[in-house]
Amino acid sequence: MSKDVAQIKSELIQGYRNNIGLFATGVTVLIIEHEGDVRCMTANAVSSLSLDPIQLLVCPSKKAAFSDLLKEGTRFSVNILGIHQEDVSNYFAGAKMDMDESQVHYEHLFSDTDAAPRLKDCLASFSCKINKQYDGGDHWIVVGEVLDLYKQDKQAEPLLFFGGKYHYPAKTEAELVKPAGDPYK
Numbered sequence: 001m002s003k004d005v006a007q008i009k010s011e012l013i014q015g016y017r018n019n020i021g022l023f024a025t026g027v028t029v030l031i032i033e034h035e036g037d038v039r040c041m042t043a044n045a046v047s048s049l050s051l052d053p054i055q056l057l058v059c060p061s062k063k064a065a066f067s068d069l070l071k072e073g074t075r076f077s078v079n080i081l082g083i084h085q086e087d088v089s090n091y092f093a094g095a096k097m098d099m100d101e102s103q104v105h106y107e108h109l110f111s112d113t114d115a116a117p118r119l120k121d122c123l124a125s126f127s128c129k130i131n132k133q134y135d136g137g138d139h140w141i142v143v144g145e146v147l148d149l150y151k152q153d154k155q156a157e158p159l160l161f162f163g164g165k166y167h168y169p170a171k172t173e174a175e176l177v178k179p180a181g182d183p184y185k
Helices: 005-020 065-069 083-092
Strands: 028-034 037-043 046-051 054-058 075-080 124-136 139-151 160-162 165-167
Touching: 028 065, 028 083, 037 065, 037 083, 054 075, 054 124, 075 139
Parallel strands: none
Antiparallel strands: 028 037, 028 075, 046 054, 054 139, 075 124, 124 139, 160 165
């Protein structure tokens, strides 16, 4: 009995999800505001793109309410979550929780008054402006120009995502090994 095309495609998609899930990422919340309408979403499809000019990539689903507000020139923020923000991640990923947005604590905290809000208790945050937006299948590929930065002063413990689950750093600072080379050179 041979598999039909839909079944083969479905198995390939599931296999891809399983495999790409083995690429550990940080967890972020993207925030965008347009005419007083604020949208937030959890995302791990975020990457550094360029140091000169300073740019990053975010790849939100086209189905996300967040994506309704995307257009060139729009301001948004990328907020890197710490291990203390697992509930925030779940909330903006659409999990049904006993939490509401008033508990999330995002505000206009960048010096630029046109900046999108950022999370108050995140590890780091980037204020960005959309430079370009490209079609990426069922996601958008958004190039954001970084306009402002925030970094928490206290010791950072990032929330990580791997294999479809949250993970937490297990090594002390003394046990960490630096890479042999600078990936940005």
